[in-house]
Amino acid sequence: MRIINKHFNIKQIADSGQCFRMNPVTEKRYGLTAFGRYIELEQVEEDIVEIYCGEDDYRRIWKDYFDLDYDYGLIVDRLCGGSDEFLKAAAAYGSGIRILRQDPFETLISFIISQNKNIPAIKACIERICRAYGEQKKDDASGKVYYTFPSCERLAGARLEDLRAMKLGYRDEYVIAASRAVAAGDIDLDKLKAGSHEEAIKELKKIKGIGSKVANCISLFGLHHIDAFPVDVWVKRVLSEYYRDGFDAGIYGGYAGIVQQYMFYYIRHIHGRQT
DNA sequence: GTCCAGGAACTCA
DNA sequence: TGAGTTCATGGA
Numbered sequence: 001m002r003i004i005n006k007h008f009n010i011k012q013i014a015d016s017g018q019c020f021r022m023n024p025v026t027e028k029r030y031g032l033t034a035f036g037r038y039i040e041l042e043q044v045e046e047d048i049v050e051i052y053c054g055e056d057d058y059r060r061i062w063k064d065y066f067d068l069d070y071d072y073g074l075i076v077d078r079l080c081g082g083s084d085e086f087l088k089a090a091a092a093y094g095s096g097i098r099i100l101r102q103d104p105f106e107t108l109i110s111f112i113i114s115q116n117k118n119i120p121a122i123k124a125c126i127e128r129i130c131r132a133y134g135e136q137k138k139d140d141a142s143g144k145v146y147y148t149f150p151s152c153e154r155l156a157g158a159r160l161e162d163l164r165a166m167k168l169g170y171r172d173e174y175v176i177a178a179s180r181a182v183a184a185g186d187i188d189l190d191k192l193k194a195g196s197h198e199e200a201i202k203e204l205k206k207i208k209g210i211g212s213k214v215a216n217c218i219s220l221f222g223l224h225h226i227d228a229f230p231v232d233v234w235v236k237r238v239l240s241e242y243y244r245d246g247f248d249a250g251i252y253g254g255y256a257g258i259v260q261q262y263m264f265y266y267i268r269h270i271h272g273r274q275t
Numbered sequence: 276g277t278c279c280a281g282g283a284a285c286t287c288a
Numbered sequence: 289t290g291a292g293t294t295c296a297t298g299g300a
Contacts, residue, residue, distance in 0.1 A: 169296030
């Protein structure tokens with residue numbers, strides 16, 4: 001499927017820290033494992049992405065996954081036409097970023113693991129978990145062997161001693177507890193997705209190992225509450241370097257999470273961070 | 276070898 | 289509420 005969209009850049013999305021299983025195959029081609037499938041995408045032109053899937057899969061899965069019904073140009077234009085110089089530059093630089101609609105459980109576990117780790121380390125941990133607990137599959141189109149992200153039931157049944165080999169550090173017990181809570185129905189992610197961002201944060205923070213930042217990431221990237229505003233070390237850096245007088249995310253009511261992604265992506269670029 | 280990472284729990288004031 | 293400490297592990 002060929003997608004023509006001025007705000008769809010797969011490299012920017014892959015490097016925006018929201019997903020951990022989208023990696024380069026060649027310079028312009030990326031492989032992505034999500035929802036039990038593997039696909040490849042290619043940035044053909046600045047505003048053209050080729051998604052290597054059939055029209056049926058595109059309509060059922062990937063159109064929604066890449067949030068292609070939403071007009072990111074509206075927000076980029078608004079920021080670029082505004083008076084906030086940092087956001088002007090940030091939005092222009094990351095204008096191809098989109099907020100993916102990822103699987104809630106995968107996002108929950110991924111961001112529990114993410115705490116106090118850099119992105120390559122997070123990716124390595126998740127890959128180990130998928131190899132050990134996920135399902136091995138083979139993509140017919142590319143011939144690529146891949147591993148799906150494990151279900152909550154599968155991870156809920158994991159033994160702590162075994163999970164320890166995944167090198168999650170002290171986060172391993174958080175992962176098991178959270179998986180068991182989801183499997184048991186103590187946490188209803190679908191319900192949190194249907195509800196408000198505030199409600200989701202309140203419920204997510206009840207889980208040990210989930211604080212404000214991780215809860216906001218899960219809300220934004222897993223439940224698609226785009227009014228979430230995760231503050232990690234990089235966003236803190238932005239706020240202290242460029243907003244000495246304070247920053248009110250509330251003025252971007254409704255889409256603060258998208259603004260936050262432009263900030264995150266841009267400040268990392270300024271500091272020369274590739275991964 | 277040192278510092279840091281999409282932090283959170285815990286302690287103590 | 290707020291500041292300081294501790295927690296595993298690996299990337300840079």
